[in-house]
Structure formats: C-alpha cells, structure tokens
Amino acid sequence: xxxxxxxxxxxxLGGLYALIAMGLTLxxxxxxxxxxxHGEFMIGAAFLAYWLVSAQGLHPxxxxxxxxxxxxxxxxxxxxxxxxPLVRRAPSxxxxxxxxxxATFGMLFIVQGIALVIFGGGYFSYDYLSMPVxxxxxxxxxxxxxxxxxxxxIGLVVYVxxxxxxxGTAMRAMAGAPRFAHLVGINPRSMAAFAFxxxxxxxxxxxVLVSMFLPFSASMGVTFxxxxxxxxxxxxxxxxxxxxxxxxxxxxxETLVTRFIDPGxxxxxxxxxxxxxxxxxxxxxFGRVGR
Amino acid sequence: xxxxxxxxxxxVAALLAVMAAxxxxxxxxxxxxxxxxxxxxxxxxxxxxxxxxxxxxxSLATTAFFGIGAYTVAxxxxxxxxxxxxxxxxxxxxxxxxxxxxxxxxLSGVHFVIFTFGLTELIRQLVTWYEVxxxxxIGRYIFLDMSQLEIxxxxxxxxxxxxxxxxxxxRSRLGLALRVIGEDETVARHxxxxxxxxxxxxFTISSVFMTLVGAVMSPRWTYIDPAIVFNANLSFQVLIMSxxxxxxxxxxxxAGVIPLTALFEFLSARFPNHFSxxxxxxxxxxxxxxxxxxxxxxxxxxxxxxxxxxxxx
Numbered sequence: 001x002x003x004x005x006x007x008x009x010x011x012x013l014g015g016l017y018a019l020i021a022m023g024l025t026l027x028x029x030x031x032x033x034x035x036x037x038h039g040e041f042m043i044g045a046a047f048l049a050y051w052l053v054s055a056q057g058l059h060p061x062x063x064x065x066x067x068x069x070x071x072x073x074x075x076x077x078x079x080x081x082x083x084x085p086l087v088r089r090a091p092s093x094x095x096x097x098x099x100x101x102x103a104t105f106g107m108l109f110i111v112q113g114i115a116l117v118i119f120g121g122g123y124f125s126y127d128y129l130s131m132p133v134x135x136x137x138x139x140x141x142x143x144x145x146x147x148x149x150x151x152x153x154i155g156l157v158v159y160v161x162x163x164x165x166x167x168g169t170a171m172r173a174m175a176g177a178p179r180f181a182h183l184v185g186i187n188p189r190s191m192a193a194f195a196f197x198x199x200x201x202x203x204x205x206x207x208v209l210v211s212m213f214l215p216f217s218a219s220m221g222v223t224f225x226x227x228x229x230x231x232x233x234x235x236x237x238x239x240x241x242x243x244x245x246x247x248x249x250x251x252x253x254e255t256l257v258t259r260f261i262d263p264g265x266x267x268x269x270x271x272x273x274x275x276x277x278x279x280x281x282x283x284x285x286f287g288r289v290g291r
Numbered sequence: 292x293x294x295x296x297x298x299x300x301x302x303v304a305a306l307l308a309v310m311a312a313x314x315x316x317x318x319x320x321x322x323x324x325x326x327x328x329x330x331x332x333x334x335x336x337x338x339x340x341x342x343x344x345x346x347x348x349x350s351l352a353t354t355a356f357f358g359i360g361a362y363t364v365a366x367x368x369x370x371x372x373x374x375x376x377x378x379x380x381x382x383x384x385x386x387x388x389x390x391x392x393x394x395x396x397x398l399s400g401v402h403f404v405i406f407t408f409g410l411t412e413l414i415r416q417l418v419t420w421y422e423v424x425x426x427x428x429i430g431r432y433i434f435l436d437m438s439q440l441e442i443x444x445x446x447x448x449x450x451x452x453x454x455x456x457x458x459x460x461x462r463s464r465l466g467l468a469l470r471v472i473g474e475d476e477t478v479a480r481h482x483x484x485x486x487x488x489x490x491x492x493x494f495t496i497s498s499v500f501m502t503l504v505g506a507v508m509s510p511r512w513t514y515i516d517p518a519i520v521f522n523a524n525l526s527f528q529v530l531i532m533s534x535x536x537x538x539x540x541x542x543x544x545x546a547g548v549i550p551l552t553a554l555f556e557f558l559s560a561r562f563p564n565h566f567s568x569x570x571x572x573x574x575x576x577x578x579x580x581x582x583x584x585x586x587x588x589x590x591x592x593x594x595x596x597x598x599x600x601x602x603x604x
Contacts, residue, residue, distance in 0.1 A: 103574070271409055271410075
C-alpha cells in the first residue's frame with residue numbers, strides 16, 4: 001500500500017516538474033534565454049485559473065484550455081518586445097546569458113509584485129474533485145490523479161511532436177547547433193520566439209494543474225524555477241527525454257524525503273542531487289558531451 | 292598614471308575619514324541609521340563586485356553569506372569575545388564559499404548562477420530544520436552590548452578594507468588573470484591561467500566580506516530567525532546596486548548604492564505593497580538603459596570629446 005501511495009505521489013510531482021522543466025529547457029536550450037521568471041508565469045496561470053474557476057464559475061479543464069493559448073501568446077510577446085533587443089545587441093552568447101538573467105529577474109519581480117498587489121501574500125485554492133479515489137487499495141485525491149495524468153499526457157505529446165515531426169527536428173537542430181541552423185533553412189529568430197512561447201504554454205498548463213490540487217501563493221514561483229533549473233541541467237540542456245527522466249527522479253527523491261525525513265528539506269534534497277551531478281557528471285545525467 | 296591613481300586613493304581615504312568623523316560632528320539617530328544602511332549596502336556591493344565584476348559571473352549568494360554571519364553571532368555572540376566571534380564567522384563563510392566555489396566554478400557560469408540562486412533558500416531550510424529538530428526552538432535573541440555607533444564604525448572599517456583589497460587585487464597578477472577570464476575564459480586557460488583557482492580564491496574573499504557584514508549587522512536586531520536574516524531580496528538589491536553603478540570599476544558599486552539606498556528606503560516606506568513591482572522595473576530600466584553602469588556612462592562622456600579631438604588632429 002505504501003509503495004502504491006509513494007509511487008503515485010512521486011508520479012504527480014515528477015509529471016508536474018517535467019512540464020515546468022520542459023518549458024524551461026525549450027526556452028533555454030532553443031531560444032537561449034535563461035528565464036528566471038519561469039515559475040512566476042506558472043503561478044500567474046494558477047491565479048488565472050483560480051479567478052476563472054471561483055469568480056467566473058468555469059470548469060477547471062476549460063481554464064486549462066484558456067490558459068494554454070494565453071501563456072503562448074504572452075510569452076511570444078515577451079520574447080518579441082523585451083528579449084529581442086537583448087538578443088540583437090548581445091555580442092556573444094555569454095553576454096546574452098547575463099542580460100537575459102537580469103531582464104528575467106526584472107520580470108520575476110514585476111509578475112510576482114502584481115500578484116501580490118492583487119491577491120496578497122496568502123495561500124489560495126479551490127475545490128475541485130477533492131473526493132478520494134481508490135487505486136489498488138490506496139485512497140488518492142481525484143484532482144491529484146487527474147493533474148498527474150494531464151501532466152504526463154501533455155509532456156508526452158510535446159515530446160513526440162518534437163522528436164517525430166519535421167518542425168520538431170528543426171527546433172532540436174537549433175538546440176544542437178544554433179550557429180548552423182540557418183544554413184538548412186531554419187529562421188533562427190522566429191524559431192526561437194516560437195520555442196520561447198511554447199515553453200510559456202507548457203508552464204501555463206503546469207500552473208493550472210497546480211491550482212487544481214495544491215494551495216499556492218504569490219511568492220511560490222521562485223522555488224519552482226529553482227527546481228526546474230536543476231532538472232534542466234541534470235537532464236542535459238535542450239534534451240527533452242533527459243528532462244522527463246530527471247523530473248521523475250526529482251519527484252521520487254522529494255517524495256521519499258518528505259515521507260521519511262522532513263518535508264522542510266525538499267529543496268535541500270534537490271540541491272544535494274544537483275551537487276552530486278555537478279561533481280560526477282557535469283554534462284548532465286543524460287547529456288552526451290559537455291558544452 | 293601612478294600619480295593619478297594615488298590622487299584617487301587619497302580622495303577616497305579622505306572621504307572615508309570624513310565619514311568616520313561625521314556621526315560625531317552631526318549626531319542624530321535617523322542619520323546614523325541611514326548611514327549604517329548605506330555602509331551595509333556599500334560594503335556588500337563592493338564585495339559583490341570584487342568577484343562578479345571582473346569574472347562577470349552573477350552571484351546571488353549575498354544573502355546566504357550575510358545570514359551565515361548573522362547566525363554565527365546569534366549562536367556564539369555571548370559565548371566568545373567579539374573578535375573571536377568574527378573570526379569564527381569568517382572561517383565558516385570561507386568554508387561554505389570554498390565548497391560552493393569548488394563544486395560550481397569549475398563549470399560554466401550558468402551552473403554557478405543556478406546554484407547561488409538556490410543557496411540562500413537551501414541554507415535557510417537547513418538552519419530551520421536544525422533549529423526545529425535539534426534546539427527545538429526557532430529564532431534566537433541577541434543580547435550584545437554594542438552601540439549603533441560601534442556598528443557604524445565597524446562597517447566603515449570593513450568598507451575601507453574591501454576597497455583596499457579590491458585595489459590591491461587589481462594591481463596584482465590575480466587581478467589581471469580575472470580580467471582575462473571575464474573577457475574570454477578559453478583564452479585565459481590557454482594562457483596558462485589556472486582559472487578555477489583564481490575564481491574560487493576571489494569568490495572566497497568576496498564571500499568573507501559579506502559574512503562579516505552580516506555578523507556586524509546582527510546586533511542591530513535583538514531577535515532573529517531564519518526568515519529574517521535569509522531574506523533573498525537583499526541579494527537582488529545588492530546585485531542591482533552594483534550593476535547600476537558599474538561592477539567593472541572599484542568605486543562603481545558605491546555610485547549605485549547611494550541613489551538606490553535612498554530610492555529603496557523611499558519606496559518601501561511610501562509604496563510597501565508595490566515594492567516588488569518597482570524593484571522589477573528598476574531592474575529592467577538598468578538592463579536596457581545603463582547596461583554597463585553609470586560610471587562607465589560618465590567615463591564615456593568625458594572620453595568622447597578627447598577621442599574626437601584625437602581624430603581631428
């Protein structure tokens with residue numbers, strides 16, 4: 001029973017992290033923007049869902065359908081208006097990295113600040129499918145199960161599209177050899193904008209799923225960004241399969257730490273793994289060669 | 292050239308001396324507390340730029356070291372004489388900096404940014420866990436007999452020491468090595484520079500200053516808990532102050548500290564709820580409008596006529 005319970009908890013957490021980290025690896029691996037406001041946009045989507053569900057009376061799954069395109073459009077706009085000038089002026093990839101870190105810090109505070117002004121610092125949640133479901137003799141909240149299912153389905157769909165379609169191949173070409181992508185007819189600028197926006201759509205989906213089963217607050221985004229960054233590095237930058245596996249690994253470790261040691265030490269566990277990976281395999285668990 | 296450098300050094304030393312005498316000449320609690328704020332940010336920003344200026348690695352570990360210093364005082368403040376407390380804080384700070392530096396600075400800058408991004412939260416969780424499970428009480432009282440004026444002077448001494456260290460490093464082989472690393476790390480390695488050793492050494496020096504600032508500041512609070520001293524906003528404020536002034540110059544961070552300390556004080560008093568948004572806007576303004584800092588801007592203004600004259604001649 002304990003095993004089933006732990007497995008389900010680890011899958012939920014891992015699936016959620018996978019969505020967030022896949023969004024980040026698209027933004028960082030393909031668009032070359034180290035987006036430190038990622039978690040804030042996730043919490044933003046959670047607040048949007050909260051508002052749609054509790055004030056407008058919409059169904060949470062409808063909120064998911066609304067948040068996806070909004071997340072996409074918003075991040076596309078952010079890339080075109082705020083980040084494009086930085087991409088244009090950057091003399092080197094390292095300079096762009098520094099600039100994008102600083103600019104996304106600015107966005108982090110702005111998005112978080114707006115959420116704080118509108119909603120305050122408290123925790124929010126709404127009631128949706130909170131009745132227990134019995135899975136192999138263990139009671140699990142239905143909303144948790146649904147969120148885990150959606151996270152895994154969305155993650156797998158994106159993975160399959162990126163690996164199987166021509167367009168996904170182009171995107172992976174950008175991640176692998178950014179300087180040569182244009183030689184095979186890829187428009188790097190529009191592809192980068194698209195990848196950044198897609199990352200925004202994924203993180204918006206994650207935000208709505210979080211709002212279904214986890215109380216959330218305006219200042220929570222940073223922790224999610226930290227974990228997503230660790231997952232991206234562990235999986236190897238731009239490597240989607242690595243991202244999925246690293247996210248599941250983190251989900252398992254966090255579940256075990258929460259259950260057997262102390263719920264207050266989840267981030268410490270994340271960073272312990274991160275430190276081990278840095279010391280033993282700096283190119284990432286599933287990366288091939290160090291960049 | 293040497294003459295010019297000495298002139299600048301004399302001016303800075305004179306200014307520091309004036310600042311040391313100021314609270315006696317112009318007494319006043321508000322002024323003193325403002326001066327302490329200014330010196331706290333000034334020393335932290337100068338220490339930040341010691342490492343991040345030449346290497347161009349963005350460090351977000353300021354709060355982590357500041358908090359380590361403050362906590363060391365909270366734990367040992369009454370058990371040991373003050374210099375010994377500071378020495379212990381220094382050692383712990385250096386040790387943590389070495390661990391962080393050795394594990395992340397061998398790699399690219401991204402690993403370092405990510406690790407320092409989480410370092411404050413990590414140490415906060417560990418301290419909280421320790422206090423809850425081992426000492427069974429979260430939060431500690433600090434009863435140290437230290438006046439505001441003593442804190443002010445100690446901070447001023449730290450600032451002077453940080454400036455002196457920065458000045459000496461700039462003139463040393465280490466400073467040259469770090470500037471090459473900042474320009475191009477691959478080139479630096481090919482020149483035979485041990486890049487990891489140089490970066491770790493400087494990171495440790497910079498972190499030790501931050502730890503000491505935390506230690507000196509902690510008697511200002513009578514009560515501390517992990518949420519108070521490990522407040523991540525401090526890292527961001529120090530970062531943005533250094534960048535506004537310009538991390539490439541020894542005195543650059545101070546040029547950013549003076550206006551931004553006033554601005555942040557004003558904002559947090561007048562618009563406490565909008566502080567985050569305004570902090571974010573400040574970030575964006577600086578990234579887009581003054582990417583290399585105010586000091587560099589001013590230098591360009593002064594240089595431009597000279598360059599044009601040279602062209603015409």
